[in-house]
Amino acid sequence: MRLNKFRIKFNREKMDYNFAEIEPKWQKYWEENKTFKTEDDYSKPKYYILDMFPYPSGAGLHVGHPEGYTATDILSRYKRMKGFNVLHPMGYDAFGLPAEQYAMQTGTHPAITTQKNCDNFRRQIKAIGLSYDWDREINTTDPKYFRWTQWIFKQLYSTWFDSDLKKGRPISELPIPDKIEAAGKEAVNNYIGEKRLAYYDNAQVWWCDSCKTVCANEEVLTDGAHEKCGNQVIRKNLKQWLLRIPHYAERLLEGLDDLDWPAGVKDMQRNWIGKSSGAEVDFEINGLGKKLRVYTTRPDTLFGATYMVIAPEHDFVNEIVTAEKKDAVANYIKASALKSDLDRTDLAKEKTGVFTGRYAINPVNNQQIPIWVADYVLMGYGTGAIMAVPAHDTRDFEFAKEFDIPVNCILDPKDVEDRDIILAGDKCWTEDGEYVNSASEETGLDINGLNKTAGIQKTVEWLGENNLGKATDNFKLRDWLFSRQRYWGEPFPVIHWEDGEVTLVEDENLPLQLPNLEEYTPGESGESPLSNAGDWLIVTDKNGRKGRRETNTMPQWAGSCWYYLRYIDPNNTDNIFDVKKEQYWMPVDLYVGGAEHAVLHLLYSRFWHKVLFDLGIVSTDEPFQKLFNQGMILAFAYETATGAKVASDLVEEKDGKYFHIETGEELKQIVAKMSKSLKNVVNPDDVIDKFGADSLRLYEMFMGPLDERKPWAENGVKGVFNFLGKAYRFFADPTNIFEGEEDKDLAKLLHQTIKKVEFDIEHLKFNTGISALMVFNNLAIKKGKVTKETAEIFARILAPYAPHVGEELWSVYGNKKTLSYEPWPVVNESLLQENSYEYPVSFNGKMRYKMEFPLAMPKSEIEKTVLSDERSAKWLEGKTVRKFIFVPKKIINIAVG
């Protein structure tokens, strides 16, 4: 479908809405007057409104960007008029792969590409009329910025987590056990190294062979593809920097409770942190004099354990396996090591495993149960070993059925249809019930007759008393892999000395800049491009000792982890920010962005923030008080009956139906993501050219609720453009404005509109706010004349949405300065007072007619009037009134029958 099917024409004779003149004029005014420069005026209440800053791609802004940006801009403009000191900044998350790949192909330095893209983004953002304080613009690739990213890394490296106090503390305060102290300096250093929040070690990592880099767990998609490029990642063992985020698991989990965040995002983070409560239990291994420790969330089902499983990678495998099973087990381990992770996590596949030939002793009843090796048990979770209770765990049940292992039901489901089948061990039961066969005279444990909660409690107590196990929590959250084999990232301020010592670059030598390179291509086996940087790479200390700089760089998350803090004091050269300013501005009052960052950026940021809080660097425990996810903007797309997608330029519309231009086939209109291949990508620049920035802003807000996904429709832009045109033509025409008293209806609606617009902005319901402005505009035009006071109020309440039209009207009325700091109009409640109400009169819930009554009229009189009204006769005929319902200022309903 051709998108340019109409062009806006102006009537040059009359005063018309010429956005192409108005918009650049006011953008220039704001820029020259630094209208939106934010002062650190502590006497005013503050409001910090943050957008997720963009990655400045070569493709420029997408219509998804202005959606969130307009929403925050409306709120910012509104809050300024409400007397708040508003911090509303913008910047660029500019480290990243595309600029580096472009450099590999063309030799253009990533800094040049980045600069160009940032300039383009800035131009586009300014063309939307967003009220950012441009003096606070930041860029993660700017050495003045990443100096402090490196500085924070140093803080992480120099911090340990005190699990008693549940907080991070300076590494200098780490108590060293006497035993370690006695073992010498190396032992002490190793001990400290094990406690640092940042550490360098061999790690099983995800490697993307297409990007030639490692990536974090969070960057690997469900199907094993790299989030950035879609290539399947593989496992590799490399020396890498990691951050001990699991130390903060509990804090990150608890912190979520008090945050005003979307439930979905909170749940995703909870899920990702993955806390489970259970117990660790030790099983004596028969004939080895060794204990095998398992983790279970169901210690209450110990009596039902009929076998055990250890992961193929478990340390004990070789010791446990008996001579005659050695080959079988070795083959199994080899086979599972070859399996891709995708295969291993494929739920549909059948369970596999092999018996080790050895038995363990179940501590609750001293029975011997076989130990198996199976890859459905993962080394990375819990202890890498489980007790298997097939009667009450679906995975164990599947496995037991596969290998003919006994299923002992120990939990009577009671009133359930399949009770007999379950009791016979032919069906798995994972819900609550009453224990049976769960007592042993020999060991003294008896939980028969209890329910699940009581069973768990009693078993855990018993395990503790007998020194066989204890209650334990487990988390899914793993160490955060924090280094990348890339050029275009923050260099680590780290030197590896030839004697094995690792030191950090001194604060006064930060930032550690990136060297200029000829060759940006990473090595095949995981060397970073920086290993080609000869002069930069090698350092010598004053004693002649040689060292090599860390050649990995930080991941893109590093820069975005703390950018909201730098906006507070972006040009501070001595400190990361001024303490007073931080105390004034933090926390962020509202953070708006896409939901795709639910477990990546938003979890990492919270982690860093908590560490900085523990170290006394920031004053709040959480960075973002309220989070709001804007919904994705989609587009209409077309597909054939067989579901084949058709590019939009091959579609024509006839009588509300869609046809293929070439084949004539009727097509179905669907909603899909904008994509180049479907040719339905909308560029904000084009929309501004054709309709203006105010129309773009208004339409993005008018489309629907901010948090919902919704399709772009150009006709909708025309709708809001028509509104702005109508409003402008009416309100900018001096012959429509008079001095005097406002029409009563219009005055009332005006104040209702102020109230509605205010409420809707506060609640981020911009679509209905615009609708209220339209309703008012329609009535004003119908009335034909408005007072200057009304006109000025309209300009002010329209301005947050359509600031260019707002400013233009304001100046038409003779005001010389911007309206950005004019006080928000006060609702005159007395105008909203009603002394009568037009009641809908319903019979059995169906509205039949309307009738006006004074609010003061008593119910009995209203009842009498309504029932004797001639319009009621028809509905009352042959029926008796069962009940007369009267709800003041709501409804009258007569139940008849």
Added chain:
RNA sequence: GCGGGCGUGGCGGAAUUGGUAGACGCGCUAGACUUAGGAUCUAGUGCCAUAUGGCGUGGGGGUUCGAGUCCCUUCGCCCGUACCA
């Protein structure tokens, strides 16, 4: 499987939280002004029916004087996640 969200006219969506379903906009229909209209203005527009009226918020059931809204049940779609013991 589990977790989160959604389902309202031809379309995007309203409904101030249990009280007039369909605000506002698009589209469509008719008219006005025009050489012209893809500009602008006016009127109409949930569906069925000639009409009194009937039917309508994915389907079924329930609570209530009254249900898009609450409860039960069922269907469909979207997002996230997955052998986490």
